[in-house]
């Protein structure tokens with residue numbers, strides 16, 4: 175074994191424990207940095223959202239849309255009226271109550287529909303929602 179090789183092995187053995195500690199410290203610092211970066215990104219996004227907020231927009235976002243302007247379709251922007259999905263998926267719920275009466279309504283605006291109306295049945299068939307029912311047994 176040459177002297178330089180022996181020296182390399184010696185210095186490797188001497189430095190190995192420090193290297194392991196250093197590696198862990200670097201990983202911790204890296205994680206800390208990424209967390210701070212994500213926090214900063216969220217802070218900027220929050221500030222941008224709050225700066226763009228007006229009382230009218232706040233009211234629009236926190237209240238139900240009017241039943242006349244509602245399209246009863248999932249994924250439609252309340253602000254811009256644009257559709258997010260290419261397929262029309264109605265936000266219509268069909269619920270059977272314990273007294274066997276059926277309630278059909280829009281989950282966005284709350285408009286009630288007649289379950290016997292063919293237009294309502296057409297909307298229900300194109301919706302991904304499934305019918306719900308109360309587990310309470312129907313009394314006869």
Ligand SMILES: [Zn+2]
Pocket residue numbers: 241244245246247280281282283284285
């Ligand atoms: Zn609606």
